[in-house]
Amino acid sequence: MILNDKSTTKHLSCPFLSMLKLLKLVVIAVDENDTHKTLIEAIPKLLNWIRSFQYSEVSEGPSIDFGSEDGVKKIKVSEVLDIEEMAWAPKYGLKGMIDASLRVNVKFNTSKYNEMIMPLEFKTGKATNGQTSMEHNAQVMLYTLLMSERYSQHIGHGLLYYLHTDQTQGITVRRSDLVGLIMRRNELANDLLKTTITQQLPPMLQSPNMCRACRHLNVCTIYHKAYVGTTEGSGLGGVFDSLVSHLTNVHTNFLQKWDQLIDLEAKEVEDGDALNSYNFPMKKFESSLRNGDYVILSTEPGGILIATGVVVDMSCSRISVSLSKRLRLPGSSRTSQAQDLHQQLWRIHKDELMGSFAIMRFNLIQLFLQNEQSSHLRKMTVDLEVPRFDSGCQFSQDPAIPYIWSEKNLNDDQRRAILKILTAKDYVLILGMPGTGKTSTMVYAVKALLMRGSSILLTSYTNSAVDNLLLKLKAQGIDFIRIGRYEVVHEEVRENCLSMMDTHGLEEIKQRIEQSKVVAVTCLGITSPLLSNKRFDVCIMDEAGQTTSPVSLGPLTFASKFVLVGDHYQLPPLVQSAEARENGMAVSLFCRLSEAHPQAICALQSQYRMCAAIMELSNALIYGHRLRCGSSQVEKAKIKYTALPSGPTWIKL
Numbered sequence: 313m314i315l316n317d318k319s320t321t322k323h324l325s326c327p328f329l330s331m332l333k334l335l336k337l338v339v340i341a342v343d344e345n346d347t348h349k350t351l352i353e354a355i356p357k358l359l360n361w362i363r364s365f366q367y368s369e370v371s372e373g374p375s376i377d378f379g380s381e382d383g384v385k386k387i388k389v390s391e392v393l394d395i396e397e398m399a400w401a402p403k404y405g406l407k408g409m410i411d412a413s414l415r416v417n418v419k420f421n422t423s424k425y426n427e428m429i430m431p432l433e434f435k436t437g438k439a440t441n442g443q444t445s446m447e448h449n450a451q452v453m454l455y456t457l458l459m460s461e462r463y464s465q466h467i468g469h470g471l472l473y474y475l476h477t478d479q480t481q482g483i484t485v486r487r488s489d490l491v492g493l494i495m496r497r498n499e500l501a502n503d504l505l506k507t508t509i510t511q512q513l514p515p516m517l518q519s520p521n522m523c524r525a526c527r528h529l530n531v532c533t534i535y536h537k538a539y540v541g542t543t544e545g546s547g548l549g550g551v552f553d554s555l556v557s558h559l560t561n562v563h564t565n566f567l568q569k570w571d572q573l574i575d576l577e578a579k580e581v582e583d584g585d586a587l588n589s590y591n592f593p594m595k596k597f598e599s600s601l602r603n604g605d606y607v608i609l610s611t612e613p614g615g616i617l618i619a620t621g622v623v624v625d626m627s628c629s630r631i632s633v634s635l636s637k638r639l640r641l642p643g644s645s646r647t648s649q650a651q652d653l654h655q656q657l658w659r660i661h662k663d664e665l666m667g668s669f670a671i672m673r674f675n676l677i678q679l680f681l682q683n684e685q686s687s688h689l690r691k692m693t694v695d696l697e698v699p700r701f702d703s704g705c706q707f708s709q710d711p712a713i714p715y716i717w718s719e720k721n722l723n724d725d726q727r728r729a730i731l732k733i734l735t736a737k738d739y740v741l742i743l744g745m746p747g748t749g750k751t752s753t754m755v756y757a758v759k760a761l762l763m764r765g766s767s768i769l770l771t772s773y774t775n776s777a778v779d780n781l782l783l784k785l786k787a788q789g790i791d792f793i794r795i796g797r798y799e800v801v802h803e804e805v806r807e808n809c810l811s812m813m814d815t816h817g818l819e820e821i822k823q824r825i826e827q828s829k830v831v832a833v834t835c836l837g838i839t840s841p842l843l844s845n846k847r848f849d850v851c852i853m854d855e856a857g858q859t860t861s862p863v864s865l866g867p868l869t870f871a872s873k874f875v876l877v878g879d880h881y882q883l884p885p886l887v888q889s890a891e892a893r894e895n896g897m898a899v900s901l902f903c904r905l906s907e908a909h910p911q912a913i914c915a916l917q918s919q920y921r922m923c924a925a926i927m928e929l930s931n932a933l934i935y936g937h938r939l940r941c942g943s944s945q946v947e948k949a950k951i952k953y954t955a956l957p958s959g960p961t962w963i964k965l
């Protein structure tokens with residue numbers, strides 16, 4: 313069926329629409345019809361490739377040029393071992409994802425065919441000469457190295473297929489080329505290592521032609537300015553100045569400080585107990601893994617990376633990981649595959665690249681880019697400029713103000729907090745002591761902002777805090793979109809996840825996101841492609857007192873003003889490295905802004921969770937008697953306890 317043009321096109325194009333929904337192709341900002349057309353046009357070429365290269369007893373296979381040393385060879389593909397194979401070689405410090413891993417029969421000068429394993433790399437563009445072609449060749453050569461390690465055999469050839477020109481090129485690996493590539497890799501690794509030890513970055517290339525076209529130019533120049541500082545050192549003259557002239561010493565010190573703190577914390581986590589290995593079935597285990605964590609699966613012993621996935625379920629004896637494709641051990645035969653997988657001892661560890669540190673670094677650098685949004689956020693969070701508020705009299709026509717005054721479910725503190733949010737031009741800090749109705753206040757703040765027509769990004773560090781707020785919004789009949797992986801979202805909120813909605817194609821997805829006034833996501837979920845290019849009037853962040861600054865900054869970049877809700881008297885952000893903690897990593901943005909501008913704080917002090925005697929303990933120890941009971945019922949509340957005849961002897965009434 314796969315080799316029949318019509319049915320393959322039909323087969324591949326039908327699930328395409330639903331695939332679009334799942335893959336959230338909104339990110340690449342392409343027209344759905346164009347994408348569809350590209351795919352449909354590619355299918356005949358791919359089928360043709362498969363037809364001509366597939367193994368046959370009768371045909372010789374196409375002739376492929378493997379370069380001056382090996383010349384032209386006839387080749388036939390006898391088996392596709394894997395597609396998108398994760399190849400990771402800790403020995404060389406390299407990893408990659410191979411488009412297709414093939415078993416190939418190659419006819420050398422004799423009449424005999426030799427069986428070989430080789431990588432096939434697809435390129436959608438043309439075969440060019442110059443730099444690009446060199447990069448493609450180097451990529452395939454490195455894949456052969458990774459595959460040699462993975463399949464425990466020497467792999468010395470590879471294939472490159474250019475879809476645009478329908479050309480297949482053979483690549484013969486020369487030892488000298490590999491040595492050159494490994495040396496470049498080592499130079500890079502050495503520079504990175506030096507950076508972590510001496511806090512000095514490698515020099516810039518100082519090549520205006522190459523640098524101007526480089527997509528990392530912004531980030532590279534910002535780091536260069538922070539660590540080295542000079543225009544001469546950049547080798548880019550005026551271009552460098554135009555990219556970084558907006559950065560002051562305060563900015564570069566901030567960037568350096570947080571960059572180093574993130575390094576310290578990342579090092580601690582990597583060296584610490586983030587690695588967990590389990591055997592199937594598992595004995596009882598202790599783990600720092602959580603549902604929803606991105607993980608890497610590798611074999612033990614050997615440390616060969618097999619797959620990446622997401623933890624979807626955990627109990628004390630079992631861990632379930634959702635994988636994007638079938639699990640397969642390289643070198644294992646089809647017949648023994650199931651048994652080999654079962655007998656394998658597995659190592660499962662957190663994929664930190666997909667995790668918080670990469671996002672923290674990304675957020676940090678975003679703050680220093682030269683654009684209007686970054687500039688405003690920088691003024692507030694780095695320069696600590698005084699936050700501005702409108703005077704209430706400007707809002708005589710604003711429906712949100714009378715609504716808040718008339719809302720009976722709010723107490724005075726909560727009302728004052730929401731009015732402050734409505735009048736803020738930059739940001740507000742809501743200090744919510746325990747049980748004082750932070751969540752309820754956020755719900756009514758959302759209602760009031762919606763009356764004004766504002767768009768709102770709701771966020772928090774944990775999925776549970778985001779969903780807790782959403783459940784209350786739902787109870788009030790407020791519509792929202794929840795961005796996040798289905799498995800980690802509260803089941804009553806799942807129908808608000810885009811992947812669960814009945815949408816028809818990209819345009820509708822884009823429209824729904826565009827039109828939705830309330831979008832909710834965790835602080836680390838902001839890298840979702842669905843949020844690219846989306847702007848909000850306000851970002852409301854819960855648990856802000858427990859979230860580190862570089863994590864908090866991410867969601868704030870999406871909005872014109874922000875509301876941080878938290879209580880820095882409760883738990884600070886969790887920081888594992890003692891050195892990072894001592895140097896300020898556990899000081900949240902909420903805490904920093906509270907200390908810099910107490911006038912931006914609105915405190916919720918009436919609590920509904922503790923009777924007077926219990927509250928007094930919190931008051932005496934932490935809150936300096938600012939906490940009060942929200943009602944006399946709360947104040948006098950008592951638990952009615954009826955002692956059971958066999959009840960614990962230590963409880964005495």
Ligand SMILES: Nc1ncnc2c1ncn2[C@@H]1O[C@H](COP(=O)(O)OP(=O)(O)OP(=O)(O)O)[C@@H](O)[C@H]1O
Binds near residue numbers: 942
């Ligand atoms: N204005 C109010 N009048 C009466 N009860 C209220 C009021 N505001 C909140 N509550 C009640 O107080 C309790 C705590 O509210 P909520 O969960 O919103 O507080 P929180 O500050 O988010 O809690 P936490 O300290 O766990 O973060 C809830 O039972 C809620 O119904």
